[in-house]
Amino acid sequence: xxxxxxxxxxxxxxxxxxxxxxxxxxxxxxxxxxxxxxxxxxxxxxxxxxxxxxxxxxxxxxxxxxxxxxxxxxxxxxxxxxxxxxxxxxxxxxxxxxxxxxxxxxxxxxxxxxxxxxxxxxxxxxxxxxxxxxxxxx
Numbered sequence: 001x002x003x004x005x006x007x008x009x010x011x012x013x014x015x016x017x018x019x020x021x022x023x024x025x026x027x028x029x030x031x032x033x034x035x036x037x038x039x040x041x042x043x044x045x046x047x048x049x050x051x052x053x054x055x056x057x058x059x060x061x062x063x064x065x066x067x068x069x070x071x072x073x074x075x076x077x078x079x080x081x082x083x084x085x086x087x088x089x090x091x092x093x094x095x096x097x098x099x100x101x102x103x104x105x106x107x108x109x110x111x112x113x114x115x116x117x118x119x120x121x122x123x124x125x126x127x128x129x130x131x132x133x134x135x136x137x138x
Contacts, residue, residue: 020067022060027067033136034058034069040132041071045089051078052086056129071129092125 018024022031035058042053052075059070073086080103095117101109114120 016065020062020065022067027060030067030069031058031060034071036135037132038071040135041073041128044126044128044131045073046126046128049078051075052089055086073129089122089126090129091127092123093121094123095119095121 019026021027038056038058041056045053045056047053052073055075055078056071056073059072061068061070073090074084075086076082076084079085081100095114097111097118098109099106101118109118112118
């Protein structure tokens, strides 16, 4: 006597939508968690002009057939020399010169009261992004 059975048919397109689409439940959960990380990073980032905080964004991306959420900071638009300083704040820097700072031609920006340098640096890193990654996990 044959045993009764069942047949499971999986709709690959529907599963991909559920698991890999930003509008699926997994994508919505990832975006929700990333929003928490982004908000905490903005709160921890130093605020002088607001540019660094405003530059912390999240993006949903497709990498191959996988969904990824990227949280990044790029302050290039805030710099006259079009150089992002986000990494310098995040990782810390020693005192340093900034030739031509504020658009004033050199020698402005060279030498000063900070160990003979123009800028005091960021001796203590402010890891506003990596410090908050734990919020991505339930």
